[in-house]
Structure formats: C-alpha cells, structure tokens
Amino acid sequence: MATIKDIAKKAGVSISTVSHVLNKTRFVSESLSNKVKKIAIELNYSPSAIARSLKKNETKTIGVIFDRNTNPYFAELLSAVDKRAYENGYSIIISNFESEHKRFEFNLNTLMQKKVDGLLLFGSEINSYPLSCLEQYSKTPMVFMDIDISVKNHLVDQILSNSVYGAYKATDYLIACGHKQIGCISGNMSSKVNRDRFKGYQKALEKAGLMVNKNYIFEGNFDCRSGQDCFEKYMRLPRNKRPTALFIFNDLMAMGFMNKAYSNGFTIPDDISIIGYDNIEYSEFLNPALTTIHQPKYELGIQSVDLLMQRIKDPKLETQVFQLKPDLIKRNSVSLLDQKGR
Incomplete structure (x- = not known):
C-alpha cells in the first residue's frame, strides 16, 4: 500500500507538502497540488484511518450498546442510527449485552479501547448497574435511551420513551x-x-x-x-x-x-x-x-445521533432530555364488548 512518503518521492516534494495537499491544511499552488493528487491516484493511495485518528484525535466512529440483537425493535432502531451516522460521516460499532452486567462492562471497555468518538446506550437494564464503569469515561460524549441515571462529572443527554x-x-x-x-x-x-x-x-x-x-x-x-x-x-x-x-x-x-x-x-x-x-x-x-x-423508532434513532453529534461538537452544552410520545395503532386484535363486559 502506497504511503505519503512514496507520493513525495515520485513528486519530488517534501512529505509535509504532500500532507498539506491531501489534508488541505496549507496553501499549495494549484499546479503542484494537482500533480500530487494525480500521483496519489496513480499509486492507489488510501489514507490510514488509524494514522488520521491519531493525528486528529477522532475516529469518526460511534459505539452503540443495546440489550438484544434478536428483537426486531432494535433492528429497526439501529437502521435509523446507521443511516444518520452515515449522513454525518460516521460509522457505527454495534455491541449487545443480553441483559448481562459483566458483558455490558466488557463491551463498554472494548468500545472505549477502540477510541470511539461517542456512545449511544439503549437498554433500561443499565439503570440497575453500578455507575463506576461509566464514570471512568466522563470525557466521552454519551446519549442514553430509557436510562434515567446521572453519571458523576458527566453531561449526558437522554431520550425517554414515555x-x-x-x-x-x-x-x-x-x-x-x-x-x-x-x-x-x-x-x-x-x-x-x-x-x-x-x-x-x-x-x-x-x-x-x-x-x-x-x-x-x-x-x-x-x-x-x-x-x-x-x-x-x-x-x-x-x-x-x-x-x-x-x-x-x-x-x-x-x-x-x-x-x-x-x-x-x-x-x-x-x-x-x-x-x-x-x-x-x-x-x-x-x-x-x-x-x-x-x-417512533426511526425518529428515536435519528434524534439520538443528532444529540450525540451536538455533544461531540460542543461537550459543554447543557444536557438535553427528550420525551417521545407513543401512539395507539388500532387494528383487529381487540374486540368491542357491551357495557356488561360480554
């Protein structure tokens, strides 16, 4: 795989010049810039996501922890989360914990080791877990769904399903x-x-x-x-x-x-x-x-990502709490009885 060093060598310029062209961090003449970009294409250059994340201190990834992957409710929700994350230039890493506390902590720690830029947590079972596992990541932006808890020294946004x-x-x-x-x-x-x-x-x-x-x-x-x-x-x-x-x-x-x-x-x-x-x-x-x-699963997925994007951009924003409003869908599984209940 080609590196910026290979591009610099073929273009006859310094590595820093190539870096400035590719990252648009400093003015480089149009002719030289076009030359560097053309060589990058010829060499099939692809920037290293790891190197970029180390340099910019961001990975463009969101960690998503939820209860069960067998429930269609979460499948529909995650579809909206993935769509909105993509629209914002992010990818998601999904993890489920099947209502197991130790598994939740393991997945949380694993996602944090991967340096995700933020976390979405879905699952009211988390309300009963010790908060120490979350408190150690107080600098990571988070949005909670149906998790009505406060994390010490942490600004967390919440969405409640009502x-x-x-x-x-x-x-x-x-x-x-x-x-x-x-x-x-x-x-x-x-x-x-x-x-x-x-x-x-x-x-x-x-x-x-x-x-x-x-x-x-x-x-x-x-x-x-x-x-x-x-x-x-x-x-x-x-x-x-x-x-x-x-x-x-x-x-x-x-x-x-x-x-x-x-x-x-x-x-x-x-x-x-x-x-x-x-x-x-x-x-x-x-x-x-x-x-x-x-x-409103789609709206929930969209709202959760939007809240997280705001929190990532401005970690000091006042916390926000949103209440969703469930609706009754009348179909055919309920009968109408007379006033005597027959």
Whole structure:
C-alpha cells in the first residue's frame, strides 16, 4: 500500500507538502497540488484511518450498546442510527449485552479501547448497574435511551420513551372497548421500562375504578417463547376467571401468545383480545393484525445521533432530555364488548 512518503518521492516534494495537499491544511499552488493528487491516484493511495485518528484525535466512529440483537425493535432502531451516522460521516460499532452486567462492562471497555468518538446506550437494564464503569469515561460524549441515571462529572443527554403514557393508552383503549377483566404480560420487573409500563397499566385501571387482579399478571422475557409460556399460565386459570383482554408489554410476546392460542383452538379477538407494544414491522402482518402501541423508532434513532453529534461538537452544552410520545395503532386484535363486559 502506497504511503505519503512514496507520493513525495515520485513528486519530488517534501512529505509535509504532500500532507498539506491531501489534508488541505496549507496553501499549495494549484499546479503542484494537482500533480500530487494525480500521483496519489496513480499509486492507489488510501489514507490510514488509524494514522488520521491519531493525528486528529477522532475516529469518526460511534459505539452503540443495546440489550438484544434478536428483537426486531432494535433492528429497526439501529437502521435509523446507521443511516444518520452515515449522513454525518460516521460509522457505527454495534455491541449487545443480553441483559448481562459483566458483558455490558466488557463491551463498554472494548468500545472505549477502540477510541470511539461517542456512545449511544439503549437498554433500561443499565439503570440497575453500578455507575463506576461509566464514570471512568466522563470525557466521552454519551446519549442514553430509557436510562434515567446521572453519571458523576458527566453531561449526558437522554431520550425517554414515555412508557407510562404508552401503557396507560393501551389499557385505557381496552377499557373503552368494554373490557373490565384486563390482564397483562410484562417483562422482567427489574427493568425500568417494564416497571413504567406496569405503572401505566395500573394507572388506567385505577382511574376506571377497576382492581388490579394479581392472578391476571404474567411475567415473560420480551421474546416469543415467553409469550407462549404465558399462554400456558393463562390456561391454568379457571375458564370463568380468565381475563377477557391482555395488554402485552411488547409485540414479540404478543406474537408468541397468539401463536399458542391458535394452536389450542382459540380465536382472536373473539376468545381473548390482545394489544401489544412497539409496533414492530411484523405486527401488521399477523392474522389478525395486531393492535399495538407505536414507538417512533426511526425518529428515536435519528434524534439520538443528532444529540450525540451536538455533544461531540460542543461537550459543554447543557444536557438535553427528550420525551417521545407513543401512539395507539388500532387494528383487529381487540374486540368491542357491551357495557356488561360480554
């Protein structure tokens, strides 16, 4: 691979002159500049990203740490992150930690060793982790998604998904459709997102004068199989004591529940109404199409990169917090009951 030393030798100029031409750091006559550029092309010269990063103290890379790479929600989100990063001249390095604290710390340290210019962190599980692993990187620009923590001596921007509001809206819709026996399938309650969605579910029931029935609460793990497992738990309830509707905390668990329900002869929404959360791309292609809460994933991805670009350019900016607003997407998985809940 050709170096600037090879270009300088062939052009009969100094290495510093070649450097100034290629990096546009000092005036060089047009004729000499054209000569150097022509030779660089002839020699197939490509600047070393490592050398450039050492010189400019930037790598033009963004580290992205998120929870699970099997969830379509993150795939859609990362697509927007990658697009926006590219538009700003950056590439991304992706790492997931599967809700494992040690793996999160390992991935964080690995990305920092690669000298990324900034970090995007997605995953409310991080709220429960010790902050010491983040505090040691206080000079690295960061944007948090659903991570409601403060890092000592660090200005961190935040984007919050407003899960309480989204869950309230989902449960309130079920109530408006005449349902009174409303259950839920949550994820692990150690996660802030799950606790917030449960708060929204509880808030809507209480406002309608309905009790939270602990027998109607099932815990999954944000994947299809745990949705299937929760159907088995649902079936253990006496037929006349089952909820008529379920608010399921993400679309993947809703898909798993629906799949198992169909294989057991259930019809949705006639036998049970279902509302999901996230509005992943697959949700509208289910049969019936899944009523769900839309999270603005594309907007989130764009906003997170834009915030990080601002923080990279001006590390002393005042911290910013953005609240997203989930929307209800009405499809065909919720039935309309009469006022007696039948």
